[in-house]
C-alpha cells in the first residue's frame with residue numbers, strides 16, 4: 194500500500210465563459226506517492242496540475258475516482274474524520290502573499306493548523322511550536338509578531354512552509370512553490386524544502402511547469418497533458434528516454450509554459466504528436 198493512492202480521478206468544470214464547453218480538468222488520473230518520496234507533476238498551464246493537487250487533499254470533490262491516504266478513501270470520511278486526516282496532508286501555494294491572511298500576524302497564521310488539529314495544546318505550547326517552526330524555516334522567532342505585508346516574497350513562502358509542517362504531516366502538496374519568486378530565492382526555498390523532507394521523512398507532490406526545477410527535486414515525474422497523465426517514470430529515466438511525444442516536446446525546451454504561444458496548437462494522440 195502506498196502513502197497516497199489516486200485512482201481514476203475525474204473532474205469536469207462548467208466553463209468560466211458563458212455558453213463555453215465544459216472543461217475536463219482531470220480525466221481518469223491515477224498515481225501513487227510513496228512515503229518520503231517526491232513525485233513531480235509537470236505539464237503546461239491548464240493541464241490540470243493544480244486541480245489534481247487540490248483533489249488529492251480533497252480541497253475539491255471529484256466527479257468520480259478515489260483518493261486514499263494510508264488506504265483510507267477520503268470520500269468516505271465524515272467532516273470530523275477528514276479534519277483529523279488533514280493534519281497528515283498539507284499544501285504550500287504558489288502565491289505566498291495571496292495564501293496568507295494580510296490581517297493576521299505570522300504567529301497566528303502558523304499556529305492555525307495546530308489550533309485545528311491539536312486543540313488539546315495550551316497556548317504557551319503552541320507559541321513554543323510556532324517559534325520552532327519559524328526557526329526551522331530560517332526565520333527568527335520574533336517574526337511571529339509581524340504581518341505578511343512586512344515580509345519579502347521569500348520570507349512569505351518560508352511562512353507558508355512553516356504553516357504546512359507545523360502539524361507534522363507526512364504528505365505535502367507543493368503547488369508551484371517557487372514560481373512566483375526571484376531566481377536566487379527559488380534555490381534557497383528548494384534547498385529548504387529538501388532539508389525539511391530529509392528531516393521529517395515527508396512525501397511531496399511537487400506541481401510544476403518547469404522541467405529544470407523538477408529535474409533537481411523529484412524522484413519520479415508524472416507528465417500531465419490535457420487532464421491526463423501520459424507518462425510516469427523515475428526522473429533519470431524520463432530525462433534519458435522519454436516515452437511520450439509530449440514529454441519529448443517538453444524536454445526539447447521548445448515548449449514554454451505560456452499557453453498563448455504556438456505550442457498550444459500542438460496536439461498529441463496516444464504517444465505521438467499530431468500536426469495540424
Ligand SMILES: Nc1ncnc2c1ncn2[C@@H]1O[C@H](COP(=O)(O)OP(=O)(O)OP(=O)(O)O)[C@@H](O)[C@H]1O
Pocket residue numbers: 206207208209216217218236237238239240241242243244245402
Ligand atoms: N473552478 C474552476 N472553474 C472552471 N474551470 C476551472 C476551474 N478550476 C480550473 N479550471 C480549468 O481547468 C483546467 C485545469 O486547470 P488547473 O488550474 O488545474 O491547471 P494547471 O495545470 O494547474 O494550470 P496553471 O499552471 O495555469 O495553474 C483549466 O482549463 C482551468 O481553466
